[in-house]
Amino acid sequence: MLKIEGLTAEVEGKQILKGIDLEVPVGEVHAIMGPNGSGKSTLSYVLSGREGYEITGGSVTFAGQDLLALEPEERAASGLFLAFQYPVELPGVGNALFLRTALNAVRKARGEPELDAMQFLKVARERLKALQIGEDMLKRGVNVGFSGGEKKRNEVLQMALLQPKLAILDETDSGLDIDALKIVSDGVNALRGPGFSALVITHYQRLLDYIVPDRVHVLMGGRIVQSGGPELAKQLEAEGYASVQAAA
Amino acid sequence: MPAVTETIDTVQSVTEGTYKWGFETEIEMEFAPKGLNEDIVRFISKKKNEPQWLLDWRLKAFAIWQKMEEPRWPAVTYPPIDYQDAYYYAAPANKVKPKSLDEVDPELLRTYAKLGIPLKEQAILAGVEGAGDVPAEGGRMPIAVDAVFDSVSVATSYKERLGKEGIIFCAISEAVEKYPDLVRQYLGTVVPQGDNFYAALNSAVFTDGSFVYIPKGVRCPMELSTYFRINAKSTGQFERTLIIADEGSTVSYLEGCTAPMRDENQLHAAVVELVALDDARIKYSTVQNWYPGDAEGKGGIYNFVTKRAQCRGKRSKVSWTQVETGSAITWKYPSCVLLGDDSVGEFYSVAITNNRQQADTGTKMIHVGKRTTSTIVSKGISAGRGQNTYRGLVRVAPTASNARNFTQCDSLLIGDQCGAHTVPYIENRCMTAKTEHEATTSRIAEDQLFYCRQRGLSEEDAVGLIVNGFCREVLKELPMEFAVEAQKLLQISLEGSVG
Numbered sequence: 001m002l003k004i005e006g007l008t009a010e011v012e013g014k015q016i017l018k019g020i021d022l023e024v025p026v027g028e029v030h031a032i033m034g035p036n037g038s039g040k041s042t043l044s045y046v047l048s049g050r051e052g053y054e055i056t057g058g059s060v061t062f063a064g065q066d067l068l069a070l071e072p073e074e075r076a077a078s079g080l081f082l083a084f085q086y087p088v089e090l091p092g093v094g095n096a097l098f099l100r101t102a103l104n105a106v107r108k109a110r111g112e113p114e115l116d117a118m119q120f121l122k123v124a125r126e127r128l129k130a131l132q133i134g135e136d137m138l139k140r141g142v143n144v145g146f147s148g149g150e151k152k153r154n155e156v157l158q159m160a161l162l163q164p165k166l167a168i169l170d171e172t173d174s175g176l177d178i179d180a181l182k183i184v185s186d187g188v189n190a191l192r193g194p195g196f197s198a199l200v201i202t203h204y205q206r207l208l209d210y211i212v213p214d215r216v217h218v219l220m221g222g223r224i225v226q227s228g229g230p231e232l233a234k235q236l237e238a239e240g241y242a243s244v245q246a247a248a
Numbered sequence: 249m250p251a252v253t254e255t256i257d258t259v260q261s262v263t264e265g266t267y268k269w270g271f272e273t274e275i276e277m278e279f280a281p282k283g284l285n286e287d288i289v290r291f292i293s294k295k296k297n298e299p300q301w302l303l304d305w306r307l308k309a310f311a312i313w314q315k316m317e318e319p320r321w322p323a324v325t326y327p328p329i330d331y332q333d334a335y336y337y338a339a340p341a342n343k344v345k346p347k348s349l350d351e352v353d354p355e356l357l358r359t360y361a362k363l364g365i366p367l368k369e370q371a372i373l374a375g376v377e378g379a380g381d382v383p384a385e386g387g388r389m390p391i392a393v394d395a396v397f398d399s400v401s402v403a404t405s406y407k408e409r410l411g412k413e414g415i416i417f418c419a420i421s422e423a424v425e426k427y428p429d430l431v432r433q434y435l436g437t438v439v440p441q442g443d444n445f446y447a448a449l450n451s452a453v454f455t456d457g458s459f460v461y462i463p464k465g466v467r468c469p470m471e472l473s474t475y476f477r478i479n480a481k482s483t484g485q486f487e488r489t490l491i492i493a494d495e496g497s498t499v500s501y502l503e504g505c506t507a508p509m510r511d512e513n514q515l516h517a518a519v520v521e522l523v524a525l526d527d528a529r530i531k532y533s534t535v536q537n538w539y540p541g542d543a544e545g546k547g548g549i550y551n552f553v554t555k556r557a558q559c560r561g562k563r564s565k566v567s568w569t570q571v572e573t574g575s576a577i578t579w580k581y582p583s584c585v586l587l588g589d590d591s592v593g594e595f596y597s598v599a600i601t602n603n604r605q606q607a608d609t610g611t612k613m614i615h616v617g618k619r620t621t622s623t624i625v626s627k628g629i630s631a632g633r634g635q636n637t638y639r640g641l642v643r644v645a646p647t648a649s650n651a652r653n654f655t656q657c658d659s660l661l662i663g664d665q666c667g668a669h670t671v672p673y674i675e676n677r678c679m680t681a682k683t684e685h686e687a688t689t690s691r692i693a694e695d696q697l698f699y700c701r702q703r704g705l706s707e708e709d710a711v712g713l714i715v716n717g718f719c720r721e722v723l724k725e726l727p728m729e730f731a732v733e734a735q736k737l738l739q740i741s742l743e744g745s746v747g
Binding site for chain 2: 081088098
């Protein structure tokens, strides 16, 4: 599904990613863990195509395409979804309108018919119910006045609607209480299956109790320094990143 | 394709291609001689078979205008206008005045069809005729249209249907002929001839525009609208609109406007007067889409307009809603003079300036009556090298005890070469009155754009969505079908403003 080879990238002239090699096969969930400043968020922004991140080397193949050649909206249309660490507020833009516009943009790019307001509402209600999110979420402005937990739930709602092939969750667990964490994790787990892959980026092991990954990678100093099964996350939690650093 | 041709095509598609109403109608026209003098004023008056009192009224206005100077206080710049280098009257050359749509020049009908303006009355469903609301085919409310082409009204729809309710909706020149007493009673009582430079010019040479009279207690059963089209070269449009809502009546009126793309600047100096008597309500909505000029600021309409309402009656209410996307320069301040006790004035505005457009727009709320209230919500959007100024006056007379005003001015900047300015004046001479003013300035942030694009929206759709969100409080005041139009227009106006 996703294949990263020798990826290097700079932000404002400073090299952050120093040669990343990573492969996420179809249907697998991989976790990327690492201390602050290791390049976790940079990796998620480089993959989703944010401006200001200069790619200096390497390649990324996503669903058979050269991902780095695509505009951000083309990446979204081909099935890449980024759940933001800090979801952005759009004042005056109704959440329902935003979600429908996004869904229709992606459907149009896939050659599927667009949904009208009524059809959309039906689909959205199903997803809301499954995620145990109240319907008033649709009526509010996009993320405006949302609590931290509500913002993250809104991200998961969008993911459930857009049904991506690959979801990148950028520190989705930060700022979540245990109930919200469970709702978010259930949302991700519900999508798990043969057509869905995920890259779960997190600082703590806690989230991985709920979203159990197939593989865990440790990102430090812009490189993947160690990979392993779910037990690696537990080891990190117990021994800290210093142990990995020493080993590397 | 050779690179040069490709470049030209690309540039064209970015600059000109975005103004979709810029075509020209080829039709035989009749002009007044170029220039402006007393003879031209007499020419126009004669063309319209006007009574002597109106000719005298025009000549007085012309004499006043000659002594006046163009206002220099607006925050806009443009080269001097040569008022002698323009036509003040241009009309499709009809041998006989068309009595029905069938007699109107087919070329004109095609023009309006192309602009999407319905001139034909939709069939009214059997059985519901005479009911308060008249749903047309497809369940939509019909809209009565007065179509003004350069200097004359070419057609007005639903006149008979409205006539059954005693409503008068016609071209103002027709009103002068058929209802001279009504016109004479109200014309110039809200905006006098000498009010300002452009109002004086308009009073001297105004050609057509709409006249509306809603009788006592009548609720107008459909939206009334006027569609203004400037077509002829080197021609100014000087329309005059007069709306009178008698006691307890209600009316919603819309206006729209477009013009062909030309390298020259064309002057549009209109006057709109509204009169609301006791308990009357007037809602006046504008979607202004005159040709804004090209990306370099060449061509475009100078939109120098005086719009004012008098809430003469107790508990009367006037609401202005404007979406200003076009014109090279916009200079307009739709205002309310709140004379009647408990009368209400509202002003909701969205003004966009992109490329080299300049707008100096706002409102005046003059509180005279007791417990009068006014609300001002202004949203200014600047992109490209556009300059956008909100200029507003809230004046409370000593008589306006317990008057209230709330003003909110928000500016949104796109890019780093545009400007937003807010110039509010508050003159409060009443101890018990309260005025409030809030203002914000913001930018479309990179993270907002990226967030939308990550969800699959193109950059331009993202800007459109964010701008529409910014303007929501104003857009929701527009009649439903206009709101959809306006949303699309906002997006089109901003094409090429990012990236």
